[in-house]
Amino acid sequence: MYSATEKALIASIWEKVTPHTEQWGGEALERLFAVFPQTKIYFKHVDTSPGSAAIRTHGDKVMKAIGSTAGDLDNMLTTLSSLSNLHAYNLMVDPVNFKLLSHCILVVLANHLPSEFTPEAHLAFDKFLASVAAILSQKYR
Amino acid sequence: MGMAEVMDTSIFGLLPQLPNDQPTNQTLTMVHWTDEERQAITSIWAEVNVEEAGHQALTRVLVVYPWTQRYFSTFGNVSNATAIAGNHMVRAHGKRVVVALGDAIKNLDNVKATYAKLSELHSEKLHVDPENFRLLGETLIISLAAQFGAAFTPDIQAAWQKLMAVVTAALSKQYY
Numbered sequence: 001m002y003s004a005t006e007k008a009l010i011a012s013i014w015e016k017v018t019p020h021t022e023q024w025g026g027e028a029l030e031r032l033f034a035v036f037p038q039t040k041i042y043f044k045h046v047d048t049s050p051g052s053a054a055i056r057t058h059g060d061k062v063m064k065a066i067g068s069t070a071g072d073l074d075n076m077l078t079t080l081s082s083l084s085n086l087h088a089y090n091l092m093v094d095p096v097n098f099k100l101l102s103h104c105i106l107v108v109l110a111n112h113l114p115s116e117f118t119p120e121a122h123l124a125f126d127k128f129l130a131s132v133a134a135i136l137s138q139k140y141r
Numbered sequence: 142m143g144m145a146e147v148m149d150t151s152i153f154g155l156l157p158q159l160p161n162d163q164p165t166n167q168t169l170t171m172v173h174w175t176d177e178e179r180q181a182i183t184s185i186w187a188e189v190n191v192e193e194a195g196h197q198a199l200t201r202v203l204v205v206y207p208w209t210q211r212y213f214s215t216f217g218n219v220s221n222a223t224a225i226a227g228n229h230m231v232r233a234h235g236k237r238v239v240v241a242l243g244d245a246i247k248n249l250d251n252v253k254a255t256y257a258k259l260s261e262l263h264s265e266k267l268h269v270d271p272e273n274f275r276l277l278g279e280t281l282i283i284s285l286a287a288q289f290g291a292a293f294t295p296d297i298q299a300a301w302q303k304l305m306a307v308v309t310a311a312l313s314k315q316y317y
Contacts, residue, residue: 027295034295035302050295103279107286107298114287119204120222122283126205 001131002073006124013121014070016113017063024108025059026051031104039097062101066132073128080135088139095140098133105129172307174249181300185285185293186246195235197284200226202277209273238277245308252311260315271313278305 002010017024030050033040046054069079077084087093106125110117117125174182202209203225210219216231218224225231241259248255263269282301286293 031295031298034299103282106283107293110283110287111290111293114290117287118222119201119226122201123205123222 002124002127005120006127007073009121009124010070010073010128013109013113013116013125014067016116017109018067020112021063021067022056022060024112025061025063026056027059027111028101028104028108029055029059029062031107032101035104036097036100039100042091042093042097066105066129069132070128073131076131076135080132084135084139087136092140095133095137098129098136102126102129102133171250172252177296178300178303179249181297182246182249182304185289185297185301186243188289189239189285190288191239191243192232192236194281194284194288195237195239196226196232197235197287198277198281199231199235199238201280201283202273203231205280206276209276212267212269212273239281242281242308245304245311249304252307253314256308256311257315260312263312264316271309271316274309274312275305278302278309281305 029048033043033048034050040048046052046058048055065080065083069076072079106117106122106129109125110122200222203213203219204222213219213231216228216234219228219231244255245252263271263274282298282305285301286298
């Protein structure tokens with residue numbers, strides 16, 4: 001599934017994300033809401049205005065969850081198991097939205113790491129985020 | 142106007158004669174762009190390196206979604222990232238695509254008509270799955286994000302994504 005090169009690319013890119021999970025996570029969500037406003041429907045209870053503390057906190061949470069599995073790709077199912085349950089039984093976010101957020105995360109990476117986010121890194125990350133999305137929606141039905 | 146006039150025109154299937162201040166069918170189906178969206182599109186477009194953006198976007202499509210290589214069998218070696226990035230036919234084609242995007246930007250109020258022939262070309266001659274228009278739109282957004290950094294704000298991204306969606310719809314129009 002992942003070549004050794006891809007694993008290395010994902011880990012090295014993520015190392016650069018780690019100091020910025022709150023800012024970049026918040027930015028990914030801000031882009032999501034600006035480009036795909038229908039996604040705000042899942043955040044009716046939250047202040048989704050640009051730069052809001054709630055969104056930065058949530059973005060941080062999302063990025064850290066992604067980070068938790070980026071360094072151990074052979075065990076993604078285990079690492080993401082409880083998040084998978086959460087999304088299936090509590091949140092029930094339509095899986096189409098995982099693609100939309102993944103796209104916005106890729107935009108953030110390209111935006112802040114233009115020289116590191118090469119086409120090969122882009123490929124590795126697109127695969128990785130698609131795997132995360134698949135695991136999160138795995139128990140939906 | 143009287144009943145007689147209404148009956149006359151509608152019986153023969155013509156558009157009824159509306160008073161001049163009513164929207165016609167065409168304006169009802171036109172894409173509506175706000176001033177901010179137009180500004181977001183033209184301000185970025187003024188600074189885009191057309192050849193580089195096209196090369197980046199097309200390279201990324203071929204690398205990230207390798208099944209798209211099926212359309213480029215006559216381009217020589219497109220089997221790996223290094224070959225793709227160095228392929229001069231890929232570079233030339235990427236540039237051509239982004240140059241064509243300029244036509245849409247000059248005709249934001251009528252992208253469908255502007256791209257009618259291109260749509261036919263992609264459907265009848267090139268046999269390209271329209272999903273590929275969406276993929277290239279995505280990688281172009283990512284290439285712009287890399288070139289423009291902080292200047293590529295969420296609102297500017299939103300305007301450009303809308304443009305990509307309009308372009309995709311226009312290119313898909315002549316498919317059946």
